[in-house]
Amino acid sequence: MEESYPIIDCDIHQFLPNKEALYPYLSRARQEDMNQYGLRMPGNGGYLNGGDRGYRIDSWPDDGGRPCSTLEMLQTKHLDLYNIEYGLLLGQDLRGIPNMFDADFAADLSAAYNNWMIEHWLEHDDRLKGAAFVPTQNTALAVKEIERVGSHPDIVAVAGINGVQFPYGKRFYDPIFAACEAYELPFVIHTGGEGTFGQPTPVGYPTYYVEIRQARQMGYMAHLASMIFEGLFVRFPKLQVVFVEGGYIWLAPYLWKLDSDWRGLRRHTPWVELPPSEYILQHVKFTSQPIETSEKPRQLSTILEWAHAERTLLFASDYPHWDFDSPINALPHMPEQMMRNVLSDTARELFNLPRRIEVEPVKAAD
Amino acid sequence: MARHVVAKLADFPPGTRRFIELENLSIGVFNIHGKFYALRNSCPHQSAPLCRGWVCGTLVATQAYEYVYAREDEIIKCPWHGWEFEIATGRSVFNPHKVRVKTYEVAVEPEEEDPSIPTFPVTVEDEFVVVYA
Numbered sequence: 458m459e460e461s462y463p464i465i466d467c468d469i470h471q472f473l474p475n476k477e478a479l480y481p482y483l484s485r486a487r488q489e490d491m492n493q494y495g496l497r498m499p500g501n502g503g504y505l506n507g508g509d510r511g512y513r514i515d516s517w518p519d520d521g522g523r524p525c526s527t528l529e530m531l532q533t534k535h536l537d538l539y540n541i542e543y544g545l546l547l548g549q550d551l552r553g554i555p556n557m558f559d560a561d562f563a564a565d566l567s568a569a570y571n572n573w574m575i576e577h578w579l580e581h582d583d584r585l586k587g588a589a590f591v592p593t594q595n596t597a598l599a600v601k602e603i604e605r606v607g608s609h610p611d612i613v614a615v616a617g618i619n620g621v622q623f624p625y626g627k628r629f630y631d632p633i634f635a636a637c638e639a640y641e642l643p644f645v646i647h648t649g650g651e652g653t654f655g656q657p658t659p660v661g662y663p664t665y666y667v668e669i670r671q672a673r674q675m676g677y678m679a680h681l682a683s684m685i686f687e688g689l690f691v692r693f694p695k696l697q698v699v700f701v702e703g704g705y706i707w708l709a710p711y712l713w714k715l716d717s718d719w720r721g722l723r724r725h726t727p728w729v730e731l732p733p734s735e736y737i738l739q740h741v742k743f744t745s746q747p748i749e750t751s752e753k754p755r756q757l758s759t760i761l762e763w764a765h766a767e768r769t770l771l772f773a774s775d776y777p778h779w780d781f782d783s784p785i786n787a788l789p790h791m792p793e794q795m796m797r798n799v800l801s802d803t804a805r806e807l808f809n810l811p812r813r814i815e816v817e818p819v820k821a822a823d
Numbered sequence: 824m825a826r827h828v829v830a831k832l833a834d835f836p837p838g839t840r841r842f843i844e845l846e847n848l849s850i851g852v853f854n855i856h857g858k859f860y861a862l863r864n865s866c867p868h869q870s871a872p873l874c875r876g877w878v879c880g881t882l883v884a885t886q887a888y889e890y891v892y893a894r895e896d897e898i899i900k901c902p903w904h905g906w907e908f909e910i911a912t913g914r915s916v917f918n919p920h921k922v923r924v925k926t927y928e929v930a931v932e933p934e935e936e937d938p939s940i941p942t943f944p945v946t947v948e949d950e951f952v953v954v955y956a
Contacts, residue, residue: 515875519884648951781903786869 460684460795463542463814465804467744468536468647468773470549471578472526477532478577484567487562490491497552497562499653501542504666508779516777523807524777525549528581535776536584539784542801542814546574546587547616547647547701555618556653557630558596564602567591571606579611586808588614589646596632603633615806619676619703620650620657626680627689631685634693641808643697643742646680648673673703678711683735688728690736695809701744705770706751711761712737740766742807744773746782748789757789765796771804824955832931832950840874843954850927851908852954853878860910861927861954862899871903874925881907881916897916928955 516524651657715733849864851874
């Protein structure tokens with residue numbers, strides 16, 4: 458990138474140093490169960506991952522600790538290095554909360570995680586904002602947690618996950634989206650959980666990790682169609698949704714297909730009065746990482762234009778995961794205003810964040 | 824091309840690596856089973872610090888589902904996205920002709936004498952690993 462711009466990173470994964478870090482926020486009964494059985498997150502199907510155990514090889518600290526498990530690690534290895542204006546914390550160890558079969562334990566873990574994130578991260582660095590975990594498998598418990606933490610000034614979103622029981626447009630989820638709307642919190646859906654509640658793809662279980670990565674956008678496409686045709690954005694006109702880490706270049710042809718199909722099938726869902734793409738442009742954003750590459754750089758620039766990246770794309774690094782995108786080297790060429798929107802302006806507005814950086818950030822040495 | 828002293832040979836045992844930082848250029852130097860190699864410490868993909876990655880082998884398939892572990896300790900795997908490069912040539916495994924990282928000449932030499940200082944014949948006790956970059 459020739460110029461440098463303020464950067465808001467919409468996908469950062471901070472680790473628990475250990476499970477005991479949650480104990481101050483959990484009952485004695487939960488602690489005793491966790492001493493024996495740990496966090497009880499649903500399994501990942503045994504797939505391999507990239508990097509070193511899924512994370513950047515250089516993100517593992519020399520002292521035997523875990524990547525990005527202290528504020529100092531995140532500050533020195535990422536926030537300071539790239540002069541990040543804001544970073545959105547999306548957690549790590551507890552990302553399976555919405556996939557747990559025990560909704561009450563999921564609710565307790567959500568509250569513990571949110572408290573831990575607020576007290577150990579958000580309140581110690583103005584740059585950090587967080588997405589609150591909620592047990593989306595039980596909407597009453599989820600709403601209770603949104604009501605509990607949703608007014609905290611550093612909680613700027615509610616976290617969801619791709620692999621859930623139902624596509625997100627179904628009325629099952631209405632109480633959660635009503636709370637998101639009331640608290641003005643975007644619903645930020647991260648990939649994960651594909652396969653917990655059913656087959657991760659329409660054709661069954663893939664064998665390899667590289668295959669399961671391709672299932673992410675299948676889920677996102679299903680959620681998007683559900684949201685649009687069930688009239689989610691008609692029923693919740695202020696709701697904002699973000700899809701994280703599920704690819705981006707598929708968006709442009711998908712917008713065209715949705716609009717094409719809607720013209721002839723409009724009478725099935727007559728409440729969808731606008732072309733489907735219009736609801737996406739008004740209500741939905743996508744994060745950039747892992748940004749796809751194209752045969753020729755110009756092709757990617759063109760597809761960003763087709764997908765309205767100036768409105769729909771948010772930069773994310775995914776630090777400290779192995780497929781991290783560098784804030785200064787990953788994005789393709791794009792017009793200056795689009796680049797500003799992608800790197801910070803769209804996210805600043807979406808999460809209602811005051812501008813922190815006026816000066817242009819320095820380019821980090823390679 | 825300038826000569827840069829990396830370390831005394833005795834201080835640079837097999838299985839270790841060193842880094843030299845020049846203006847706008849970081850180079851990783853490796854001692855792999857007694858042979859020295861130097862690579863630019865920047866991945867051509869997203870400028871990750873390539874030489875912080877793992878020295879390893881790679882998997883070579885003979886046909887689908889069948890492979891051998893090969894090229895042991897000849898490969899460096901980028902610490903971010905896992906792109907593999909041959910340490911000796913800098914050529915990537917997935918596209919050796921187009922995707923490459925720069926390599927540098929490494930030598931083991933006696934300490935260079937400073938010609939401005941009058942010297943006497945001496946026994947060379949220390950050898951140095953040097954990189955030409």
